[in-house]
Amino acid sequence: MLKYENLLKNLRAYKSIASDVLSGNLSHSYLLISDDNEVKQNLSILILCRIFCEKKDKFPCLSCPECKKIINNNHSDIHYYSGRINVEDVSKIIEASTLKPYSTDKNIFVITDLGQMNAAAQNKMLKTLEEPQKGVTFLMFSHDESMVLATVKSRSQVYFVENFSAFEIEKELKLQYSQESYDSIAIASAICGGKLDTAVKYLNDDEFKDLYNLVFEIINNMQKSPDILEYQIKVESHKKRLKEFLEIFYIAIRDIMVIKSSSTDIVLCKNRINDIMNAEKSVSLKAGSNILDLIQRMQQRLYYNGNPASVIDELLFSYLEVKALCR
Numbered sequence: 001m002l003k004y005e006n007l008l009k010n011l012r013a014y015k016s017i018a019s020d021v022l023s024g025n026l027s028h029s030y031l032l033i034s035d036d037n038e039v040k041q042n043l044s045i046l047i048l049c050r051i052f053c054e055k056k057d058k059f060p061c062l063s064c065p066e067c068k069k070i071i072n073n074n075h076s077d078i079h080y081y082s083g084r085i086n087v088e089d090v091s092k093i094i095e096a097s098t099l100k101p102y103s104t105d106k107n108i109f110v111i112t113d114l115g116q117m118n119a120a121a122q123n124k125m126l127k128t129l130e131e132p133q134k135g136v137t138f139l140m141f142s143h144d145e146s147m148v149l150a151t152v153k154s155r156s157q158v159y160f161v162e163n164f165s166a167f168e169i170e171k172e173l174k175l176q177y178s179q180e181s182y183d184s185i186a187i188a189s190a191i192c193g194g195k196l197d198t199a200v201k202y203l204n205d206d207e208f209k210d211l212y213n214l215v216f217e218i219i220n221n222m223q224k225s226p227d228i229l230e231y232q233i234k235v236e237s238h239k240k241r242l243k244e245f246l247e248i249f250y251i252a253i254r255d256i257m258v259i260k261s262s263s264t265d266i267v268l269c270k271n272r273i274n275d276i277m278n279a280e281k282s283v284s285l286k287a288g289s290n291i292l293d294l295i296q297r298m299q300q301r302l303y304y305n306g307n308p309a310s311v312i313d314e315l316l317f318s319y320l321e322v323k324a325l326c327r
């Protein structure tokens with residue numbers, strides 16, 4: 001099985017290219033815009049397998065000899081170019097594109113980030129993109145559309161790869177990680193902004209887990225103003241990750257309100273359900289809603305380059321104040 005196969009199969013870009021393959025109308029040049037590295041890497045495998053798979057179906061089998069060669073990254077008719085690409089590299093690409101394929105009737109050139117190819121090099125590609133040798137297709141990715149020359153775009157079929165929902169990402173990551181990571185997956189999916197690579201980064205990131213635990217430490221143990229100093233220091237030690245800290249804080253308070261008003265099913269921080277039920281007693285609905293407003297204000301202030309230390313101060317002081325006032 002390919003990573004994220006279920007999600008990638010439903011992307012418009014995949015469906016459209018797969019239909020070109022099946023109707024024998026593979027284009028000379030495709031440009032896919034995505035800033036998600038996990039998507040780029042695995043979507044390119046899925047598309048390449050669809051191009052070469054022996055089984056002519058909407059989806060590649062991922063198990064025939066052709067598919068296996070692609071998954072193991074040793075297909076002789078696929079040529080990868082990554083990193084910075086200059087004019088001399090393009091000359092080599094053009095030369096390679098005039099050679100006959102080794103084992104099939106196609107030669108596919110995968111450029112993993114066109115954004116890393118400077119304007120002169122992109123210009124040099126134009127003629128080849130327009131009239132390549134028979135059987136040649138360029139499968140190009142870029143993290144940012146603005147890094148690609150308009151003349152390259154006009155010679156390519158361009159697809160913007162849409163981001164996924166938190167729910168889709170959570171479901172897909174659960175297929176790949178063990179049960180004990182389920183709670184981290186829920187949180188990572190909720191705050192990754194629809195990007196698989198960001199969610200995966202969080203899952204392999206110990207500081208992220210520390211931030212998560214710290215949020216619950218504050219909710220459970222920070223009861224009176226003399227307690228604030230201890231947590232100020234702890235949060236400040238993560239001040240470079242304050243944005244994520246605020247996002248996790250938001251999710252935890254949201255969970256407390258969810259428990260108050262409905263069921264436990266839609267709680268995200270499932271491994272902290274006891275803490276949440278406990279906190280629920282001391283945080284009224286009105287306080288919860290005011291705390292969510294407070295966190296959003298602090299997020300905005302941070303976004304506009306607010307001083308992290310003052311954001312942490314106001315967050316912790318106001319949190320206790322709001323909790324007390326809205327009892």
Ligand SMILES: [Zn+2]
Nearest residue numbers: 053061064067
């Ligand atoms: Zn296959």
